[in-house]
Amino acid sequence: MSDRVAREKEVTLLDLVDRVLNKGVFLWGEVTLSVADVDLVYLGLKVMLTSVETAEQMRDKHLLQADSDEKAA
Amino acid sequence: MSSIDLLTEEKLLCASDDDLSAFAAELEQTAKCLPKRINTDPEGVEQGLAKLVLTLIEFIRRLMERQAVRRMDAGSLSDEEIERLGQTFMKLDIRMAELKEAFGLKDEDLNLALGPLGDLM
Amino acid sequence: MVYLYAVTDWPELPLPDIPGLDQARILGLSFGEIAAVVSPRATAIVPASIVNIRRHEAVVEALMTDRSVIPARFGAVLDDERAARRIIESHYTGFLSNLDRVRGRVELGLRVLWDGAQLGTGQDQVPSHGSTSSLPASGRAYLRTRLEAERREQAQQERAAAVANELHAPLARLSAESTQQLLVTPRMLMTAAYLVNTDRVASFRKMVADLSKAHPALRLLCTGPWPPYNFTMGSVLPTERNEAHV
Numbered sequence: 001m002s003d004r005v006a007r008e009k010e011v012t013l014l015d016l017v018d019r020v021l022n023k024g025v026f027l028w029g030e031v032t033l034s035v036a037d038v039d040l041v042y043l044g045l046k047v048m049l050t051s052v053e054t055a056e057q058m059r060d061k062h063l064l065q066a067d068s069d070e071k072a073a
Numbered sequence: 074m075s076s077i078d079l080l081t082e083e084k085l086l087c088a089s090d091d092d093l094s095a096f097a098a099e100l101e102q103t104a105k106c107l108p109k110r111i112n113t114d115p116e117g118v119e120q121g122l123a124k125l126v127l128t129l130i131e132f133i134r135r136l137m138e139r140q141a142v143r144r145m146d147a148g149s150l151s152d153e154e155i156e157r158l159g160q161t162f163m164k165l166d167i168r169m170a171e172l173k174e175a176f177g178l179k180d181e182d183l184n185l186a187l188g189p190l191g192d193l194m
Numbered sequence: 195m196v197y198l199y200a201v202t203d204w205p206e207l208p209l210p211d212i213p214g215l216d217q218a219r220i221l222g223l224s225f226g227e228i229a230a231v232v233s234p235r236a237t238a239i240v241p242a243s244i245v246n247i248r249r250h251e252a253v254v255e256a257l258m259t260d261r262s263v264i265p266a267r268f269g270a271v272l273d274d275e276r277a278a279r280r281i282i283e284s285h286y287t288g289f290l291s292n293l294d295r296v297r298g299r300v301e302l303g304l305r306v307l308w309d310g311a312q313l314g315t316g317q318d319q320v321p322s323h324g325s326t327s328s329l330p331a332s333g334r335a336y337l338r339t340r341l342e343a344e345r346r347e348q349a350q351q352e353r354a355a356a357v358a359n360e361l362h363a364p365l366a367r368l369s370a371e372s373t374q375q376l377l378v379t380p381r382m383l384m385t386a387a388y389l390v391n392t393d394r395v396a397s398f399r400k401m402v403a404d405l406s407k408a409h410p411a412l413r414l415l416c417t418g419p420w421p422p423y424n425f426t427m428g429s430v431l432p433t434e435r436n437e438a439h440v
Contacts, residue, residue, distance in 0.1 A: 008088075011093045011417075012085050017244075020268040024265045025264050025292075084420070086418055087399055088413075089415075093415070096413070099381055139344060142340050155334050156333040156334050157333060159332065159333020159336040160333035162333075162337065163333060
C-alpha cells in the first residue's frame with residue numbers, strides 16, 4: 001500500500017469516526033437499568049462516554065495497522 | 074434512489090494537497106477535545122473528570138473576563154473597579170494555569186470552541 | 195437490548211443482507227411509513243473500535259442504496275424492540291419530515307486548513323492565558339492585555355469568516371442545506387457539511403476543485419458521499435421520562 005493511499009485511508013477513517021461519534025440522530029436516556037429500584041437512566045449517556053475513550057485508544061494504537069488487520073480477518 | 078455506486082469505499086472526493094498529514098494531525102486534535110465525555114474506566118476517571126470540570130471553569134472564567142473587559146472598554150467601570158477586577162482575574166488565571174498543569178492538560182485539550190456554546194465565547 | 199443503526203422509510207422493503215455489529219442479524223421495526231433498523235445486542239456498552247464503527251457505517255450505507263435514511267449516532271443501545279418502536283412512534287412526524295429532507299441526497303464534507311499566521315495575526319501571537327512570566331503588575335494592565343488579545347481574536351474570527359465564506363457560499367448554492375463551523379482548531383479554518391442531490395455531486399466536486407485552485411494558500415479536503423449525519427433532527431427525547439431524569 002503506497003504512502004499516499006495509506007494516508008488517504010487514515011484521513012477518511014478519522015473523518016468517518018468524527019462524523020459517526022458526534023453526529024447522527026441522538027437518543028437521550030435510551031437504556032434503563034435498575035439496581036435495587038434505582039433507575040440508572042443515563043446508562044445510555046455512559047455508553048456515549050466510554051465509546052469516545054475507546055476511539056482515542058484505537059487512534060493511538062496505529063490506525064492503519066488496525067485497518068489492515070481487519071481487512072486480513 | 075438508485076445511487077448504489079455513490080456509496081462505496083472511496084470516500085475521498087478531492088484534496089488540494091498531496092500531503093494529507095496536516096489534515097490527519099488536525100483531525101486527531103479535534104477528536105481529543107470532547108469535554109462532555111468522561112472516561113468511566115476507573116483509571117481514567119480522574120483525568121476525564123478533571124477535563125470536564127476545568128473546561129467548565131475555563132468557559133465561565135473567560136466569559137466573565139470578557140464581560141469585564143467590554144465594560145472597561147465601554148467606560149462603565151470606575152478606576153477602582155477596573156483595578157480590583159483585573160487583580161481578581163489575574164489571580165484566577167494563575168490558579169487555572171496551576172490546575173491545568175497539575176492534570177497535564179493544555180488549552181487545546183479543553184476544547185472551548187465546539188458546539189453552540191462556543192458562540193458565546 | 196437492541197442497537198440502533200438508522201430510521202428509514204419504505205419499511206416493507208427487505209433489508210440488505212449484511213450482518214450488524216458482532217455478526218448480529220439486522221431487523222426492521224416498523225411503524226406507519228417508517229422503520230427503525232436495529233440488531234439484537236447483549237450489552238449496552240459499545241466499544242468505539244474501528245471494526246464496530248465500520249460495521250455501523252456499512253449497515254447505514256447499505257440501507258441508503260435503496261431508501262431514505264436518518265443515520266443514528268454510533269453507540270445507541272435501546273432497552274428492547276418495544277423501546278425502539280416507542281421512539282419512532284412518538285416522534286413519527288419528525289422522522290417523516292426528516293426523511294423527506296434527505297431523500298435523494300447525500301452528505302459531502304469539507305475541511306479547510308489555513309496558515310492563520312500568514313493570513314493575519316495568528317493565535318500564536320496572542321499571549322496565552324496563564325503565562326505567569328509575562329503577567330503585568332496592575333489589574334488594569336492585565337485587563338488591557340486581555341482586551342487587546344480579544345480584539346486580535348475578533349479580527350481573526352472576522353478574517354476567518356470572510357475567507358470561509360468565499361468557499362462556503364458557492365458550495366451552499368449547490369446544496370439543499372449546509373452547516374459550517376469556523377476555527378474548531380486554530381489551523382482548521384472551516385469544517386462544513388453539505389446536503390447535496392445525488393445528481394449534483396459531480397458539479398459539487400468540480401466546484402471544490404475550482405475553489406481549491408482559486409485559493410492556493412488554503413488546503414481543502416472534500417470527503418463523501420456520506421449518509422446525512424449532519425442533517426438529522428439532532429437529539430430526540432424519549433417522551434415517557436420524568437422531568438427529573440432530564
